[in-house]
Amino acid sequence: MSQETAALICSYLKKFNCSSVHIGGGEPLLNLHLLCEVVDVLTKNNIFIEYVETNCSWATTDKKTTETIEQLLYHGIQCLLISVDPFHNEFIPFEKVQRTISSCKKSGMRTLIWQAEFESDILRFDAKTTHKPAEYISHYGFSYFADVCTRYGIVFGGRAADIFRKYSEKYPIGTILKNSSPCQRLANTSHFHIDLYKKYIPTLCTGFSVPIEEIDCIPHKYPLLNGLYAEGISFLYNLATMQYNYCPRGEGYVNNCDLCLDIRKHLFNLSALYLELSPSGFYKAL
Numbered sequence: 183m184s185q186e187t188a189a190l191i192c193s194y195l196k197k198f199n200c201s202s203v204h205i206g207g208g209e210p211l212l213n214l215h216l217l218c219e220v221v222d223v224l225t226k227n228n229i230f231i232e233y234v235e236t237n238c239s240w241a242t243t244d245k246k247t248t249e250t251i252e253q254l255l256y257h258g259i260q261c262l263l264i265s266v267d268p269f270h271n272e273f274i275p276f277e278k279v280q281r282t283i284s285s286c287k288k289s290g291m292r293t294l295i296w297q298a299e300f301e302s303d304i305l306r307f308d309a310k311t312t313h314k315p316a317e318y319i320s321h322y323g324f325s326y327f328a329d330v331c332t333r334y335g336i337v338f339g340g341r342a343a344d345i346f347r348k349y350s351e352k353y354p355i356g357t358i359l360k361n362s363s364p365c366q367r368l369a370n371t372s373h374f375h376i377d378l379y380k381k382y383i384p385t386l387c388t389g390f391s392v393p394i395e396e397i398d399c400i401p402h403k404y405p406l407l408n409g410l411y412a413e414g415i416s417f418l419y420n421l422a423t424m425q426y427n428y429c430p431r432g433e434g435y436v437n438n439c440d441l442c443l444d445i446r447k448h449l450f451n452l453s454a455l456y457l458e459l460s461p462s463g464f465y466k467a468l
Contacts, residue, residue: 183378188220191376192227194394202230211240214250218257225258233261233294237270241278247285261292267300267334268318276309338439339388352434358441362416389446389464404458418445426452
């Protein structure tokens, strides 16, 4: 995110009475220089930074880890949220996480471990290497990952949806639609994201985004968001089946969000009318 974008976002945060943020990614610390530039803009605009999220992939040596944390402290970052879970352990050796936590303690950086309860699970394996889901399942049983999804608090979306589908029970389309209700969490502002393209992502619904300056336009300019908020998943299903030849999956769906994501992929591939289906890279990656 550029400094100019950060400054613009600050003006909207103030307009909507939001005085604090957290910084996530991707991995924010892949580019420490740019991260510190954004932090300086936020601080200048009196926006408090609650924490910066990290998966610790950058913590390759004790020296680099300490220098990085000291740089963050210098720019006013007071807390790191550190991911501790089997999902990240598939790609990142746990010793990098341990190194970061240890360096934070020595440097005076506060930490928020998300989530500490998984540390004992991960330490059953070699901390110097990565470990795939199959290793966890072999050790803890097939239902382990379905349980982890619930314990970890994963939001159904993106690649996480594949994990839910693989390890969770599925329900027929009729059951999902029967329980349809207005998706009013789309209007929840207790936790939302703004991306580097200056787009507002309602609650945590990845694959939905609107320009931050058009938040007030959602009711009349963004029909998918408005329909889901007013009617729920049945609105999206009826639209997709009647106008875009959507056919439900025979194996069923985990929940409303599973069906919603599947329909949105279908609509994205067929129609350029729905501007809220963005960024395009999200759907192409799926």
